[in-house]
Amino acid sequence: MNAKNAVMLSDEDLRYAEELVEDGRFPSVSDVIKEGLSRLRADDQATDDPVAAMADEIRRRAQLPKDQLISMKDDNLFDRVRRRVADSHSK
Template sequence: MNVKTTITLPENYLRYAEKMVEEGVFPSVSSVVEAGLEKMMHDDQASDPLTGMADEIRRRMELPRDQWIPWDGDGIAGRVKEKLKAKYEK
């Protein structure tokens, strides 16, 4: 559902939006503003660490199995602990 509203933009923003419409990139100034808001909403989701982690896991799951890193449980945990210890002892 679209809702009509009125906004105030700095002149340089309005000129840029109008230029985008003139060049045929967007059909209207409203569409330019909508695209900017859509990008900000997407960027907020992308900056969420859990979303980023889920995306990375999905990406890695698509790799061929011969490229997977073997899981050796205690060995990995030990290496992580060593790296953290070294990092925080400096």
């Protein structure tokens, strides 16, 4: 179910969201906000298991439109997973 709701953004946040849309990274400002919420939810559910983190990232990317897929040569997924593991071990 989708619910319509008005959200107040600062001028700076709105400009940034609109730039993301203009750059073709998202189809709408609404999708920018949805992605932000999705990432927050994923962070809340994150585990210390690097394989689970990688599986989550693969699932997230599989849902992207083809024109938003990330080339492996430009990807830093493994660096982010390594950082996440290192951070979890330093706690």
